[in-house]
Amino acid sequence: MKKVIVIGCPGAGKSTFARKLSSKTGLPLYYLDMIWHLPDKTTIGRDEFITRLEEISGGDEWIMDGNYLHTLPLRLNYCDTVFFFDLPTDICLAGAESRLGIDREDMPWTDNEMDAEFRQWIVDFPTQQLPVIRRLLGEVRHSINVITFRSRAEADNFVANLENFTR
Numbered sequence: 001m002k003k004v005i006v007i008g009c010p011g012a013g014k015s016t017f018a019r020k021l022s023s024k025t026g027l028p029l030y031y032l033d034m035i036w037h038l039p040d041k042t043t044i045g046r047d048e049f050i051t052r053l054e055e056i057s058g059g060d061e062w063i064m065d066g067n068y069l070h071t072l073p074l075r076l077n078y079c080d081t082v083f084f085f086d087l088p089t090d091i092c093l094a095g096a097e098s099r100l101g102i103d104r105e106d107m108p109w110t111d112n113e114m115d116a117e118f119r120q121w122i123v124d125f126p127t128q129q130l131p132v133i134r135r136l137l138g139e140v141r142h143s144i145n146v147i148t149f150r151s152r153a154e155a156d157n158f159v160a161n162l163e164n165f166t167r
Helices: 015-026 032-036 046-057 071-076 089-098 116-128 132-141 151-159
Strands: 003-008 029-031 062-065 081-085 146-151
Touching: 003 015, 003 032, 003 071, 015 029, 015 081, 015 146, 015 151, 029 032, 032 046, 032 062, 046 062, 046 151, 071 132, 081 132, 089 116, 116 132, 146 151
Parallel strands: 003 062, 003 081, 029 062, 081 146
Antiparallel strands: none
């Protein structure tokens, strides 16, 4: 486990898990939201984003936290492990709401209220994003270690029981 992707619905606990995993393993952590978004709530160009992901992907060790579905096939070509958070929508909504007003290292700004469009994106995740993610993961399960978490407790237990990690 040297090239890791952490994916799932916003609010599922991906970034928290990725931080814990990075701390335990020493693998460098890259937040895709911090690459894509600028502090003024604009974004970098799509080509620049892909270039940055290709640069990171070419490295020997990394954790990439974030979905960005259009880049998932690229990242799956490089990774050896995927952690997939498959949590219920109500848990993800509560997770996203719980971080309102809190400065986060995985986002270049602080939201004080839930944006209606973002909330709807979370609500639509099971029908719009999840089928594509499941199909893509199904295509690589034979060559990549895919670990699915159905609760945050499962993710916490994984990190807590990760012993003797060698790089």
